[in-house]
Amino acid sequence: MTPATPRRERGLVRPYVVTDGRSHPTRNTFDLVTLVMAHTDRPLAGLSPEKRRMMELCLGGALSVAEIAGHLALPVSVVKVLLGDLVDSGHLATRAPIPSAQLPEAQILQEVLDGLRARL
Amino acid sequence: MDSAPACDSVRDSGVYLPRTVRTAAKILVVGHFGVGKTTFVGSLSEIRPLRTEETMTQAGAHLDDLAGTAGKTTTTVAMDFGRITINEGLVLYLFGAPGQQRFTRLWLDMTRGALGAVVLADTRRLEQSFDVMGLLEEHDLPYAVAVNHFDDAPSYPEEEIREALDLLPATPLVTCDARDRRSAGRALITLVDHLLHTRTTHREPV
Numbered sequence: 001m002t003p004a005t006p007r008r009e010r011g012l013v014r015p016y017v018v019t020d021g022r023s024h025p026t027r028n029t030f031d032l033v034t035l036v037m038a039h040t041d042r043p044l045a046g047l048s049p050e051k052r053r054m055m056e057l058c059l060g061g062a063l064s065v066a067e068i069a070g071h072l073a074l075p076v077s078v079v080k081v082l083l084g085d086l087v088d089s090g091h092l093a094t095r096a097p098i099p100s101a102q103l104p105e106a107q108i109l110q111e112v113l114d115g116l117r118a119r120l
Numbered sequence: 121m122d123s124a125p126a127c128d129s130v131r132d133s134g135v136y137l138p139r140t141v142r143t144a145a146k147i148l149v150v151g152h153f154g155v156g157k158t159t160f161v162g163s164l165s166e167i168r169p170l171r172t173e174e175t176m177t178q179a180g181a182h183l184d185d186l187a188g189t190a191g192k193t194t195t196t197v198a199m200d201f202g203r204i205t206i207n208e209g210l211v212l213y214l215f216g217a218p219g220q221q222r223f224t225r226l227w228l229d230m231t232r233g234a235l236g237a238v239v240l241a242d243t244r245r246l247e248q249s250f251d252v253m254g255l256l257e258e259h260d261l262p263y264a265v266a267v268n269h270f271d272d273a274p275s276y277p278e279e280e281i282r283e284a285l286d287l288l289p290a291t292p293l294v295t296c297d298a299r300d301r302r303s304a305g306r307a308l309i310t311l312v313d314h315l316l317h318t319r320t321t322h323r324e325p326v
Contacts, residue, residue, distance in 0.1 A: 031229075031232060031233055032146065032201075032213070032215065032229060032230065033144035033145070033146050033213050033233070034144075035137065035141070035144055060135070060136055061135075061136025061137060061139070062136060062137040062139070062141065063135075063136060063137060064137075064144055064203075064211075064213060066170070066172060066199075066201055066213065066215070067135075067167075067170060067203070069170075069172040070170025070171060070172050070201070071135075071170065074172075075172065075173060075174050075175065076172050076174060076229070077174060095142065105235070105319060106316065106319050108143070108145055108210070108235070109235065109312055109315050109316040109319065110316060111206055111207060111210050112145060112206050112210070112212055112235070112312050113309065113312045113313060113316060114206075114207075115204070115205075115206030115207050115210070115212070116204070116206070116212075116305060116308060116309050116312060117309060119204070119305075120301065120302055120305030120306070120308075120309065
C-alpha cells in the first residue's frame with residue numbers, strides 16, 4: 001500500500017500537485033533572499049504535508065526563501081507559492097530584502113567589505 | 121539568549137540565521153560549466169552549501185555540452201548557494217549559477233537586487249566566459265573576473281587574459297584557487313571593493 005514516507009526524494013509528487021496547479025504565488029514579493037520567519041502561535045492542523053514541513057523548518061528560526069527551497073528539496077517557484085499561502089494565513093512573516101530603488105547600497109557594500117576583511 | 125527549539129528537519133543549530141539579522145544581500149558567482157562555481161561558494165559559505173533546482177522550459181536554443189541532444193524543451197537548472205554572516209544585522213548570500221542565455225527567468229530572479237558578480241574563468245576555455253559576461257552587462261550588473269587556477273592550466277600574463285576577455289580597464293581581474301577559502305575570499309573582497317569604488321565615484325544618488 002502506502003510506501004514509507006519519502007522525505008528528500010525528488011519527483012515523487014509533481015510540483016503542480018503540491019501547489020494545486022498554480023505556478024504563481026498569491027503575492028509577488030518574494031525574492032531568493034527574502035527572509036522568512038514563522039509565527040509560533042498558529043495551528044499546523046489542516047496544512048498540506050508540504051506546508052507542514054515548511055512550517056516545521058521555519059519554526060526553528062529565520063531563513064531565506066532560497067534556503068527553505070534547498071532544505072525542503074523543492075523548486076524555488078513551488079516554495080514561493082506555498083510561502084504566499086502561509087503568509088496569507090498568518091503562519092509566516094517575511095522581511096523583504098532592501099528594495100533596490102532605495103538601497104543605501106554604498107553603506108551595505110562598506111559593511112560587506114568590512115565584514116569580509118574581518119573574517120577572511 | 122536562545123532557547124534553541126528542537127527542529128527535526130534540520131538538527132544543525134548553525135542552519136538558522138542569527139535573530140538579529142535584518143538585511144540580506146546577494147552576490148552572484150557565475151561562469152561556464154565546470155569552472156568551479158560550486159567549489160568557490162563552498163569554500164566561503166558558513167553553512168553547508170545548498171542546492172535548488174528549477175525545471176526550465178525552453179524552445180529551441182542550443183543546449184549544454186553535456187546534454188548533447190537537440191530539440192529538448194525542458195531542462196533542470198541547479199543553483200548552489202551559501203551564506204556568510206557579515207555582522208549581527210547583515211547576511212550575504214552567494215549564488216552560484218549557470219551562465220546560459222536561455223535561463224532568462226532564473227537570471228531575472230537572481231540578478232534582481234544583487235550587488236554584483238564574480239565571474240569565474242578558466243584559462244583553457246576563456247571564450248566560454250563571453251556568454252555570461254554578456255548577460256551581466258545586459259542586466260547592468262557590475263562584476264570582477266577571477267581566474268580559477270587549475271593545476272594543469274597554463275598561466276598567462278594578466279594583459280593577455282584581459283585582452284582575450286576584452287575587459288574594460290576598470291574591471292578587476294584576479295587569480296584565485298576556488299578551493300582555498302582565503303584565496304576565494306580575496307576574489308570576493310576585490311569585487312566588493314570595486315563595487316564600492318564604482319558606486320561612490322560614478323553614481324549619483326537619485
